[in-house]
Amino acid sequence: MKMLNNNIEEDYVSFKLAQKLVRKGFTQIPAVGTFAILYNENGDPVTYENYALKNSGLEDGFIPRPTLQMAIKWIWINFHYHIEIPHIIGVYYWEINQTNIKNYIPMEANDNFKTPVEAMEDAINYALTKLIK
Numbered sequence: 001m002k003m004l005n006n007n008i009e010e011d012y013v014s015f016k017l018a019q020k021l022v023r024k025g026f027t028q029i030p031a032v033g034t035f036a037i038l039y040n041e042n043g044d045p046v047t048y049e050n051y052a053l054k055n056s057g058l059e060d061g062f063i064p065r066p067t068l069q070m071a072i073k074w075i076w077i078n079f080h081y082h083i084e085i086p087h088i089i090g091v092y093y094w095e096i097n098q099t100n101i102k103n104y105i106p107m108e109a110n111d112n113f114k115t116p117v118e119a120m121e122d123a124i125n126y127a128l129t130k131l132i133k
Helices: 015-023 068-079 116-131
Strands: 035-039 045-049 081-084 091-098 105-113
Touching (some): 068 081, 068 116, 081 116
Antiparallel strands (some): 081 091
């Protein structure tokens, strides 16, 4: 029987992307149990016990640390850009489509990433810097 890898963790946005998300209006504090997943002012990942219960804002220097999927969903819900990460013959790429119009029109695409995580990071960065004003 093949040995399965069950040590799988979520992939979070980088500190730089977390900062860009906050500048665009992202304020949701992702929480795991009673621990919030955050970056401190130095960019180090931290968990802060009961953060969401003690604080309502980000004035204390902490920045929300969402998963890549949460960031993609936030962009889709709030700005109507749908990010897809297809895979063709060992290469990952991203596509961004606008979803608030009648016809589903492809807008942008970029390719040649070795992992889906690299493609997601690049697509989120592109959406935050080039599409979302």
